[in-house]
Amino acid sequence: MKLKYVVYALIFAGIVYLIYHRITANKQIEGAGAGGGSKGGKTQSFTVNGIVIKPSSFASNLDVTGTIEANEQVALQSEVSGLVTGIFFKEGSNVTKGSVLVKINDRDIQAQLQEALTKQNLSASNENRARQLLAKGAISQEEYDASLADLKSLKAQGQLIRAQLAKTSIIAPFSGKIGLRSISVGVYITPTTVIANLLSTNPLKINFSVPEKYMGQIKLNSGITFRTDGSNQIYTGKVFAIEPGINAQTRTLQIKALAQNEKNELLPGSFAKVSLVLSNVENAILVPNQAIIPVLKGKTVFISKNGKAKQVEVHSGTRTDENIVITSGLSVGDTVLTTGAMSLKEDAPVKVSVVKN
Numbered sequence: 597m598k599l600k601y602v603v604y605a606l607i608f609a610g611i612v613y614l615i616y617h618r619i620t621a622n623k624q625i626e627g628a629g630a631g632g633g634s635k636g637g638k639t640q641s642f643t644v645n646g647i648v649i650k651p652s653s654f655a656s657n658l659d660v661t662g663t664i665e666a667n668e669q670v671a672l673q674s675e676v677s678g679l680v681t682g683i684f685f686k687e688g689s690n691v692t693k694g695s696v697l698v699k700i701n702d703r704d705i706q707a708q709l710q711e712a713l714t715k716q717n718l719s720a721s722n723e724n725r726a727r728q729l730l731a732k733g734a735i736s737q738e739e740y741d742a743s744l745a746d747l748k749s750l751k752a753q754g755q756l757i758r759a760q761l762a763k764t765s766i767i768a769p770f771s772g773k774i775g776l777r778s779i780s781v782g783v784y785i786t787p788t789t790v791i792a793n794l795l796s797t798n799p800l801k802i803n804f805s806v807p808e809k810y811m812g813q814i815k816l817n818s819g820i821t822f823r824t825d826g827s828n829q830i831y832t833g834k835v836f837a838i839e840p841g842i843n844a845q846t847r848t849l850q851i852k853a854l855a856q857n858e859k860n861e862l863l864p865g866s867f868a869k870v871s872l873v874l875s876n877v878e879n880a881i882l883v884p885n886q887a888i889i890p891v892l893k894g895k896t897v898f899i900s901k902n903g904k905a906k907q908v909e910v911h912s913g914t915r916t917d918e919n920i921v922i923t924s925g926l927s928v929g930d931t932v933l934t935t936g937a938m939s940l941k942e943d944a945p946v947k948v949s950v951v952k953n
Contacts, residue, residue, distance in 0.1 A: 641945040644936040646900060647883070648950060649928050654880035654921060656914045658872045662804025662822070666864040667854075668770050668796035674700060675763040677786045685774050691794070693771045698779075698791055702764040709757045716750040723747045772796035795864060798857040802833050804870045805848035813874040814838060820853050822870040824862065831855055831862065874914075881926050882919040887934045888912070897926070898933040898940050905933065905944045 678700035685697045726743040729735045768774075775793040779785060802822060806814060818835045833855030842849055853870075855862070888910075889896045895912055898905045910925030926932065931948055933940065940946070 641903075641947040642905075642936055642940060643947045643949065644933050644940070645951050646931045646933045646935075646948040647887075647952075649881055649883070649926055649930045649932060651879035651928055652882055654877045654882060654914075656874040656877065656921075657916075658806060658810055658874050660804050660806055660870050660872070662802050662868040662870045664824070664862055664864055664866040664868050665801040665803050666772075666795040666797055667799055667801055668772065669864065670769060670794050672697065672766060672774075672791040672794055673789060674698070674766055674785050674787055674791070676700065676760070678702075678764060678784070680779055680781050680783050680785060683777065683779070683781055685777075685792075687774065687776050687792070689774060691768045691772065691774050693768055695768045696765050697768055697774070698766040700764040700766075700785070702761055705757060705761045705764065709754065709761060712750065712754045712757050716747070716754055719743075719747040719750045766791065768794060770794070770796055797860060797862075797864060799854045800857045800862055800864065802853040802855055802868055802870060803850070804853075804868070805843070805846065805850050806872070808842050808847050808849055810874060811842070811849045814849065814851060814872070818872065820870055820872050822855070822868045824866045824868055826866065827861070829861075877921070881922040881928070883922055883926070883932050884918060884934050885915065885920055887932050887937060888920060889937050898937055899926070900931040900933060900946055900948045903945055903947075905940045905942065905946045907940075907942055 680698060681701050682699035683697070684695070684699070685691055691697065723740075723743045723746075726735060726740045730737065730740040772795050775795070777792040779789065779791055785791070802820065814835065816835055816838065820833045820835065821830050822833065823830055833853040835851055835853045837852040839850035883897060887897050889898070889907075891909075894909060896907050896909050898907055900906070908925055911923045913921035913923050915921075931950070933946065933948065934951065
């Protein structure tokens, strides 16, 4: 029993010692905190990075997505129904404007034209004789007018048949590259049959939209650069058309640019990543994005002034991946703190390590 009491006493003594040790350690920590980790009673400075504001040139760019389109594009179709008697193009080849691409059976229309021409020649002879008889007073003016009207009617009929005959030849409306055909010689086609696609691919159109807030900065002949997912090459183009109104659903402005495609590297329908230069600003004030502190009423940054941190309100403009343009609140020569912003307080002593910008 005595041994048991001795063990209890030792355990109690150990617990008391641990409590005492913990209280003593806490007091030491609090005492060190009251001194602020200072030496000689002075508060220790925060060591932070910063940049000295210098004026620089800034190109304001806008990055959007767009689509590459053919300069001209058409699905070739016939105006009349009929049997295909000839195909005069090679798939994937270049064709010139005005060349005959497909011929439809026209024998019945040719026969109609020959009949109309025969009647027209006979009517022309009758009109000539009637004119001579009218000059001699052998017939009345009314009889001559009837003969002349008959001739004009037959001429109009001949022109109508020629127009129908022309529709049996499918002509290239512009020069370009023709795609894969969906017909063969001997097939019967109708006006709904798509024969092939014809595209003019040099130059190409770049179709894209920009938010309406940038509409005043987009001008005709403005330069653009773009690239596609299939290539890292940078291509250039110029704005040639701007939609006169804002799209009410998307609140964007539709724009088209032209780009040369002499090597046929670009294909219509491709996705394009477009970059526009909106403006060039000289003597711009740029600060790194990490220096900006969002607050309830806007944005602030910390600057170093007389060895202390000062929080100042700023107004910003265009933002890039790395920097943001400051339009007011900072001046050339100010030292902007770029690290430790979230832990700094007003008038906190700071030691700045200046980083070149």
